[in-house]
Amino acid sequence: MNAPSQLQQPQMYRVKDWMRTHLFNGTGNTILTVLVVLIAGFVLFTVIRFVFIDAEWSVVSVNKRLIFLGRYPKGEEWRLWPPLWAALGLIAAAWGTWSSLSRRDILWLLLAAVFILVFVAHGTEGLLFGGAVVLAAVLYAGVRLSGTDPTMRSRLRLAIIIGWIILLPGTIVIITAFDGVQPALWGGLMLNILLATFGIGFALPLGIALALARSSSLPVVKWFSTAIIEITRGGPLVAWLFIARFVLPAFLPDILNTDVIVNALIIVILFTGAYIAEIVRGGLQSVPPGQREAADALGLSGFNVTVFIILPQALKAVIPALVSQMISLWKDTTLFSILSFTDALGGAKAAFSQAQFVGRQKEALIFIGLIFWAGSFGMSRISRRIEKYLGVGSR
Amino acid sequence: MTDTPSINRVEPIIVCKNVQKHFGEFQALKGINVEVTEGEVVVILGPSGSGKSTFIRTINRLEEHDGGTIVVDGVELDDNVHNIEQIRSEVGMVFQQFNLFPHLSVLRNITLAPQKVRGLSKRDAESEGMQLLERVGIPEQADKFPTQLSGGQQQRVAIARALAMRPKIMLFDEPTSALDPEMIKEVLDVMVELAQSGMTMLVVTHEMGFAREVADRFLFFDAGEIVEEGTPEHFFTNPKEDRTKLFLSQIL
Ligand SMILES: Nc1ncnc2c1ncn2[C@@H]1O[C@H](COP(=O)(O)OP(=O)(O)OP(=O)(O)O)[C@@H](O)[C@H]1O
Ligand SMILES: [Mg+2]
Numbered sequence: 001m002n003a004p005s006q007l008q009q010p011q012m013y014r015v016k017d018w019m020r021t022h023l024f025n026g027t028g029n030t031i032l033t034v035l036v037v038l039i040a041g042f043v044l045f046t047v048i049r050f051v052f053i054d055a056e057w058s059v060v061s062v063n064k065r066l067i068f069l070g071r072y073p074k075g076e077e078w079r080l081w082p083p084l085w086a087a088l089g090l091i092a093a094a095w096g097t098w099s100s101l102s103r104r105d106i107l108w109l110l111l112a113a114v115f116i117l118v119f120v121a122h123g124t125e126g127l128l129f130g131g132a133v134v135l136a137a138v139l140y141a142g143v144r145l146s147g148t149d150p151t152m153r154s155r156l157r158l159a160i161i162i163g164w165i166i167l168l169p170g171t172i173v174i175i176t177a178f179d180g181v182q183p184a185l186w187g188g189l190m191l192n193i194l195l196a197t198f199g200i201g202f203a204l205p206l207g208i209a210l211a212l213a214r215s216s217s218l219p220v221v222k223w224f225s226t227a228i229i230e231i232t233r234g235g236p237l238v239a240w241l242f243i244a245r246f247v248l249p250a251f252l253p254d255i256l257n258t259d260v261i262v263n264a265l266i267i268v269i270l271f272t273g274a275y276i277a278e279i280v281r282g283g284l285q286s287v288p289p290g291q292r293e294a295a296d297a298l299g300l301s302g303f304n305v306t307v308f309i310i311l312p313q314a315l316k317a318v319i320p321a322l323v324s325q326m327i328s329l330w331k332d333t334t335l336f337s338i339l340s341f342t343d344a345l346g347g348a349k350a351a352f353s354q355a356q357f358v359g360r361q362k363e364a365l366i367f368i369g370l371i372f373w374a375g376s377f378g379m380s381r382i383s384r385r386i387e388k389y390l391g392v393g394s395r
Numbered sequence: 396m397t398d399t400p401s402i403n404r405v406e407p408i409i410v411c412k413n414v415q416k417h418f419g420e421f422q423a424l425k426g427i428n429v430e431v432t433e434g435e436v437v438v439i440l441g442p443s444g445s446g447k448s449t450f451i452r453t454i455n456r457l458e459e460h461d462g463g464t465i466v467v468d469g470v471e472l473d474d475n476v477h478n479i480e481q482i483r484s485e486v487g488m489v490f491q492q493f494n495l496f497p498h499l500s501v502l503r504n505i506t507l508a509p510q511k512v513r514g515l516s517k518r519d520a521e522s523e524g525m526q527l528l529e530r531v532g533i534p535e536q537a538d539k540f541p542t543q544l545s546g547g548q549q550q551r552v553a554i555a556r557a558l559a560m561r562p563k564i565m566l567f568d569e570p571t572s573a574l575d576p577e578m579i580k581e582v583l584d585v586m587v588e589l590a591q592s593g594m595t596m597l598v599v600t601h602e603m604g605f606a607r608e609v610a611d612r613f614l615f616f617d618a619g620e621i622v623e624e625g626t627p628e629h630f631f632t633n634p635k636e637d638r639t640k641l642f643l644s645q646i647l
Contacts, residue, residue, distance in 0.1 A: 293457050294494035294553075298508035298560055299484030308507060312498050390498075391540075 050362075059360035060367045063351035064120065067368070070187015070342035079180060080190060083171040085132045090163050092136035096143030097156055099385045108381075112374065168201050183261040187342040189371060195265060195333040195343075196375075200326050202269045207276025208315075212306065214277065215284055225277070232274035237332055240267045245339045264339060272329050279321045283314030316390050323383035327376045334372070344368055408433045408468050408564060408595055409454060415462030416449055423449045425619040426463065431597065433563070436590045438606040438627075439599045441616030442642055447599045450616070451566045454597070455486045468563060484512050487557030491569040493549045495541035501552050502528070502537040505559045512560065520559075527555040531585050547578030551585055558589075565589065567598040601646055607631065615639050 023033045060067065069077070095101065101109070113133050121129040146152065171194070175181055186194065213225035232240070244267040245260060252263070287310050295305040315322070337346035348364040351357060357364075407430040416424040423446045431437055439447045452458040453465060456472050456479050465472045467482045496504050505527060506520035515523070528534040531551035533544075541549055550570055557565060567586065571579045583605045590596055590609040600606060606613070607627045615623040615630070615638075623630075623639045634640050 288494075290490060290492055290494040291496065294488075294490060294496070297455055297457060297483055297486070297488040298556070299480050299512045300508055301480060301511075304511045308511070309496055313496075316498060 056360055057363055057367075059351055059357040059363050061119075062357075063347065063354075063364075066188065066342070066347040066351055067344055067364075068120075068188045068347070069190055070347050071185055072187050072190065073181060073185060076181050079175050081128050081132075082174055083167070085135055086163070086167055086170070088132045088136040089139050090160060090167065092140040093143050093156075094160050094164075095385070096140045097153060097160065098389050100144065101140070105381065108377075168197060183259050186261065188347045189344040191336065191341060191343045192330070192333040195268065195336065196326075196330040198265055199268045199272055199329045199333070203272035203276055203329070204322075206269060206273035208280050208311070210273060210277035211280035211284060212311075214281055228270070229274045229277050232270050233278075237268070237271050238335055238338065240271055241335055241339055243267070260339070261341070264336065268329070268332070272325065275325050276322065279318050279325060280314060282321075283316075283318035284310060286317045287313045319383060319387050319390070323379060327379050330375055330379065331372055334368075344371060406469075407431055409597075410466045411454075411463065412465075413463035414450070414453060414460050414465060416446075416453060416458060416460050423619050424453070424460070427621060429614065429621070431564075431595060433595055434593045435611045436594075436596045436598070436609050437612050437614060438610040439597065439614045439616060440601075440606075440630075440642065441614075441622075445616040446619040447616050448568050451488075451568055451597050451599060454564075454566060455483050455488055457488075480512075484508075484560055485562055486564045486566060487560055487562035488566045489550070489553050489557055489568070489570045491572050493541070493546070493553045493573070495549055495553055495556070497541050499540075500537070501533075501539055501541065501544070504541065504552060505556045508556070509559050524555070524559060527558050528552075530558075530588075531555045532581070545578060546574045547581045550574065550578075550582045554582075554585055554589070564595045564597070567596065567600065569599050569601070571600065571602060603647060615642065617642070 024030045116129060117126055143156065146156065175186075176183075210225045210229055213221045214229065216222050216225075241264055244264045248263050248267075249260075291309055291313065292305060295309040300309070334343060334345040336343045337349065340346075342350060345368055348368045352359075352361045352364045409429070409431040411427050411429045414424055414427040415422065427450055429437075439451065441447050449458055453460045453472075454467060460472075468485055470478050470482055472478065472482060495501075496507075499507065502521060502524050505524040506515075506517070509515045509520040509523065510517060525534060525537060528537055531554055533548050533551055536544055536548060536552070541552065544552065554570075570586070571582050574582065579602070583602060586596075586598070587605065587609055596609075598606070598610075610627050613623075613625060613627055613630045614621050615634075615636070617638050623634060623636045630639070630643065634643060
């Protein structure tokens with residue numbers, strides 16, 4: 001349905017007028033509008049009745065820990081807060097320098113924060129999470145107010161990018177170092193988040209490298225890359241995960257064979273990398289040949305032409321497809337639950353398998369669904385922002 | 396021009412000997428022999444498909460010739476990547492479709508190659524870039540993006556971008572053909588100024604007024620060959636070949 005256009009008339013007239021022209025213009029459209037309103041009303045009614053009357057949310061609240069952390073050992077939770085703070089802070093600062101929050105963004109974020117504080121994080125956790133929110137808000141505001149001095153800003157952006165690059169290895173160190181928690185014990189939503197972040201962090205450069213290799217004029221490089229891409233895409237992720245779990249360990253040298261999670265992660269990175277490679281290759285082909293000619297004619301080296309002229313345009317053209325791929329990776333991390341890891345979905349299954357929660361699959365699964373939807377929705381909002389910042393479509 | 400005694404003769408900056416180019420079975424260049432001296436302005440004319448673009452693109456190896464030799468400023472163009480990059484950094488090119496980099500600001504379009512190839516610092520590259528934008532008359536557009544500029548402005552940025560490499564030779568392939576009529580003059584003015592400053596130029600164009608004003612020599616191409624060659628005076632007063640006469644009667 002169309003959004004109301006910017007009409008300059010007085011309020012009352014505007015609403016009535018808008019309704020007449022957009023909802024009730026003609027019999028067919030009137031019937032359609034009424035029908036849609038009826039269906040929407042019914043859905044809303046069902047949802048509200050379920051959420052507030054029929055549902056028994058204790059399956060979630062009692063098993064919160066299982067869903068969020070899986071079998072992660074008690075007493076080691078402190079290790080997770082600094083990374084969470086850093087991540088939220090970096091997102092806020094990045095959003096502040098490269099873009100700004102629209103009113104709708106603020107609404108969604110407030111909703112999410114309130115939801116988490118009311119239903120998920122209580123007591124100490126509530127304080128720690130609240131601290132993260134305050135930190136993020138302060139950073140966002142600070143960055144917004146720091147002004148538009150270009151050198152300041154480019155330094156700030158560099159710092160944020162370096163922060164992002166350190167974040168992942170830093171998180172791993174904080175979780176595992178000093179008698180920390182080994183990957184075999186990671187679980188719950190935390191595992192999904194780590195897998196997705198790792199997957200994206202490594203699959204993106206891998207995918208770009210594979211795409212460039214496949215477009216290379218050196219036949220061996222080209223064939224090698226094509227083989228990896230086509231073989232990987234030839235099987236479903238589930239099958240590859242089973243191979244990672246049961247077949248790979250028999251063949252890998254001992255050094256690489258330390259952890260099942262690592263094996264599975266390598267497979268996920270390869271799998272996602274192969275899809276990203278094909279997306280990026282599409283982007284490379286979309287760059288007009290005149291761009292390479294102009295860059296060549298300036299005497300730029302092949303490497304510089306690729307890095308400064310071709311790749312930026314290629315990646316920019318395929319941001320929406322790349323983000324879809326990342327969202328799909330984020331959701332695919334739940335497949336780890338079939339490899340007997342207790343990720344968020346595995347935790348939920350364990351929860352409703354307990355005797356006192358028999359028949360409470362609905363609540364547990366809906367909660368998990370909501371979490372994954374929120375993650376996907378957030379990524380899609382961020383991607384819209386990036387597109388807008390880069391002015392996609394306005395070549 | 397033709398009969399200068401060999402003692403006074405300046406070494407030509409471009410020497411093409413029997414240059415040939417095939418696209419599959421089709422022969423686009425059938426043995427081109429041209430010498431261009433430093434500071435000379437050569438205008439290339441000819442009907443569509445006669446090989447004008449193909450020829451000037453072989454000079455910076457955007458097209459690879461498959462017969463004969465091309466020597467630019469003493470360096471022969473062959474498979475040696477180092478030679479190719481060196482020649483390209485000395486030969487600027489301006490395209491019909493501008494080919495500005497749409498993801499970079501106007502100033503960045505100009506400063507990128509000087510920084511990466513000539514090794515200038517960002518600051519030096521930017522101050523040179525601004526001087527060039529002054530020279531082509533649009534310093535106020537430095538921070539805009541190419542799509543925000545008119546065609547004439549974009550082409551002037553493209554000229555500035557090529558000049559930023561301090562080239563010894565400039566190639567123009569129909570630089571005004573994609574422009575609306577009212578923007579052609581602003582680009583030609585820049586090119587006239589450039590020609591008068593002593594730049595060696597090879598220009599494919601149908602702008603006869605411009606050609607007459609600045610050209611030292613015309614080359615007339617047809618079907619992959621140079622059919623006739625001479626001063627603008629010669630072409631406008633008594634062209635010899637029938638094909639030249641026919642072509643000139645169509646465009647004048
Ligand atoms: N990449 C290519 N592959 C195959 N044939 C080509 C290619 N480029 C050019 N040709 C052919 O070579 C011939 C010369 O082309 P060229 O572009 O040099 O002509 P031109 O004189 O510049 O013409 P115009 O005035 O239309 O630009 C044409 O017949 C063209 O079809
Ligand atoms: Mg042409």
